């Protein structure tokens with residue numbers, strides 16, 4: 001069985017979570033990303049990843065491919081398609097990968113350059129967003145497994161290499177959402 005929401009341990013209530021409104025400045029910054037970089041040759045496609053944090057734990061997903069990443073843990077998410085906003089793409093990916101409805105919040109951590117993430121010659125940049133679960137019970141629809149990690153477990157986890165730079169930022173957010 002998949003360990004589900006960490007609140008089942010603490011007994012606190014999850015189902016009452018409602019979408020949050022983010023400040024206009026945050027929304028504007030997120031919208032602007034669709035147009036960022038289109039001027040020059042330096043344009044990078046985005047991979048959007050979700051930091052789903054609750055009761056001091058974070059939901060990670062175990063990759064099945066490619067071979068060098070199989071078995072490692074990542075934030076669920078995926079590539080932003082042409083014409084999509086990052087938040088739209090992330091909501092779509094989380095519906096596809098976990099079967100949940102989500103609200104996408106502000107960015108967390110630094111941008112990570114992904115060398116050769118695609119089969120094409122595109123450059124990719126990986127970005128993480130704080131995300132709230134709105135409806136549905138997360139399921140591993142496209143991953144080997146999903147699991148809630150405590151701070152200690154996250155520090156010890158076999159993360160995909162690119163995500164390791166985010167650990168301190170994730171821990172800070174986990175401590176704010178206890």
Ligand SMILES: Nc1nc2c([nH]c(=O)n2[C@H]2C[C@H](O)[C@@H](COP(=O)(O)OP(=O)(O)OP(=O)(O)O)O2)c(=O)[nH]1
Pocket residue numbers: 047048049074075076077078079080114117118126160162163
């Ligand atoms: N989703 C996700 N991808 C990550 C993370 N860290 C990291 O290096 N990546 C890399 C792995 C992949 O090279 C790329 C994202 O690919 P993906 O396979 O998740 O995205 P996707 O579903 O849209 O792509 P595709 O397989 O359909 O082409 O970013 C992370 O935390 N989450």
